[in-house]
Amino acid sequence: MSLIPIRPGAQSGGGRPAAPAAETGRRDAARNRELLLCAAREIVGESSVDALTMDRLAQRAGVGKGTVFRRFGSRAGLMMALLSDAEAEFQGRFMFGPPPVGPGAPPLERLIAVGAARIAWTLEFGELARAADASAYNRFDVPPAVLWHRHLEMLLRDAGVTADPRLMASALGAALEPELLLHSVGVHGIAPERLAETWRELVTRIVGGH
Amino acid sequence: MSLIPIRPGAQSGGGRPAAPAAETGRRDAARNRELLLCAAREIVGESSVDALTMDRLAQRAGVGKGTVFRRFGSRAGLMMALLSDAEAEFQGRFMFGPPPVGPGAPPLERLIAVGAARIAWTLEFGELARAADASAYNRFDVPPAVLWHRHLEMLLRDAGVTADPRLMASALGAALEPELLLHSVGVHGIAPERLAETWRELVTRIVGGH
DNA sequence: ATGCTAAACGGACTGCGGTCCGTTTATATT
DNA sequence: AATATAAACGGACCGCAGTCCGTTTAGCAT
Numbered sequence: 338m339s340l341i342p343i344r345p346g347a348q349s350g351g352g353r354p355a356a357p358a359a360e361t362g363r364r365d366a367a368r369n370r371e372l373l374l375c376a377a378r379e380i381v382g383e384s385s386v387d388a389l390t391m392d393r394l395a396q397r398a399g400v401g402k403g404t405v406f407r408r409f410g411s412r413a414g415l416m417m418a419l420l421s422d423a424e425a426e427f428q429g430r431f432m433f434g435p436p437p438v439g440p441g442a443p444p445l446e447r448l449i450a451v452g453a454a455r456i457a458w459t460l461e462f463g464e465l466a467r468a469a470d471a472s473a474y475n476r477f478d479v480p481p482a483v484l485w486h487r488h489l490e491m492l493l494r495d496a497g498v499t500a501d502p503r504l505m506a507s508a509l510g511a512a513l514e515p516e517l518l519l520h521s522v523g524v525h526g527i528a529p530e531r532l533a534e535t536w537r538e539l540v541t542r543i544v545g546g547h
Numbered sequence: 548m549s550l551i552p553i554r555p556g557a558q559s560g561g562g563r564p565a566a567p568a569a570e571t572g573r574r575d576a577a578r579n580r581e582l583l584l585c586a587a588r589e590i591v592g593e594s595s596v597d598a599l600t601m602d603r604l605a606q607r608a609g610v611g612k613g614t615v616f617r618r619f620g621s622r623a624g625l626m627m628a629l630l631s632d633a634e635a636e637f638q639g640r641f642m643f644g645p646p647p648v649g650p651g652a653p654p655l656e657r658l659i660a661v662g663a664a665r666i667a668w669t670l671e672f673g674e675l676a677r678a679a680d681a682s683a684y685n686r687f688d689v690p691p692a693v694l695w696h697r698h699l700e701m702l703l704r705d706a707g708v709t710a711d712p713r714l715m716a717s718a719l720g721a722a723l724e725p726e727l728l729l730h731s732v733g734v735h736g737i738a739p740e741r742l743a744e745t746w747r748e749l750v751t752r753i754v755g756g757h
Numbered sequence: 758a759t760g761c762t763a764a765a766c767g768g769a770c771t772g773c774g775g776t777c778c779g780t781t782t783a784t785a786t787t
Numbered sequence: 788a789a790t791a792t793a794a795a796c797g798g799a800c801c802g803c804a805g806t807c808c809g810t811t812t813a814g815c816a817t
Contacts, residue, residue: 369795391774400797402799411775474729476730477734501748504741504742517717539753576764602804612767614766
């Protein structure tokens with residue numbers, strides 16, 4: 338179940354139809370949607386995210402290419418759809434899960450914990466996340482990203498950061514972007530623990546704790 | 548004059564030739580390089596960065612498409628070449644320019660000032676910078692980016708940040724990435740001064756100043 | 758001047774994301 | 788069951804970045 342409905346085709350820029358998520362509309366549409374997601378997971382599983390081209394996907398699923406774009410709007414939209422479960426699970430953890438990531442722990446502790454969790458999550462699903470981001474201007478305005486930033490903002494407020502917590506959250510959030518994390522680990526071989534440690538240092542200093 | 552030689556074709560990934568920057572090699576090559584840069588600036592000036600396609604550029608400059616790619620390696624490489632002057636000027640400012648951006652001021656002041664300068668710079672050349680970034684994994688490993696991060700790292704050290712200043716610099720640098728800044732200003736209408744103010748708050752808290 | 762060779766050239770070609778539009782079909786209505 | 792219609796379908800088509808390879812040429816050696 339999706340806590341925030343992730344509607345892949347909902348990019349503000351382009352396609353009118355705003356692809357319906359599941360249960361609505363015609364039966365064959367829903368069937369094809371599942372067919373496509375399934376085939377997409379197969380391709381990613383067998384090869385890599387890069388190997389997932391829209392043509393190949395259409396062929397594999399036995400549908401026309403137009404159908405793929407009708408369902409998901411764009412390649413990035415498809416990637417978001419593939420991520421949606423993992424994303425929802427992560428959202429659930431920081432919103433309703435057990436402390437220190439979920440509510441119940443002091444704000445600073447939560448910030449530290451949720452950052453570490455985000456790092457781990459990104460390293461697990463990062464390739465998909467990167468492909469989902471790779472799109473356009475609205476990268477930061479997609480529902481899960483908005484929720485995530487709002488959550489950081491709230492934690493900052495709770496921790497007593499009064500100066501423009503919204504922008505502070507953006508700035509801080511930038512330190513956890515998939516691009517950066519994947520690059521640090523993948524190219525420079527930084528250990529994930531060091532990233533988490535740096536994040537701890539960062540937020541600790543920012544909320545003035547210590 | 549370029550403080551750090553920016554060699555557009557030097558992406559570690561692909562093209563072997565690593566396009567020679569100016570004065571080396573054959574005369575016609577150099578001439579075509581200038582021809583292309585000139586035509587590129589024309590196109591960008593008349594329309595926009597997005598309107599600068601490699602085909603159009605080749606046609607406009609009256610050379611073959613192969614030549615464009617031989618010179619610049621990729622679209623991103625071309626963008627870097629277009630940025631190179633502005634980039635070098637900015638480098639000069641924070642390395643040798645007058646305080647507080649250049650050397651001479653206390654580290655925290657320099658951090659604050661250089662961040663503000665970077666924000667202004669990005670808002671001026673951001674579209675090019677975005678197009679130059681838009682490439683690959685090595686976005687952070689291109690010479691100007693490396694120099695910039697190293698500089699932040701040095702300032703952090705000078706300011707007494709002892710815990711993993713390298714990663715701290717990456718994290719902080721992420722808050723100044725073109726994507727984020729352009730999005731804040733362009734989509735959400737945040738005033739540049741607020742961005743600079745947030746940066747000030749951020750680094751002040753991090754170096755434990757005040 | 759002539760010839761040699763490495764380098765530069767140009768444009769046809771590939772694979773990709775994304776669009777368009779004529780055709781088919783699921784479903785509601787009678 | 789027959790019909791209507793909005794929706795979904797499929798694949799030809801477009802423009803793009805990037806590659807490949809046969810052809811041309813600049814600059815040097817003789």
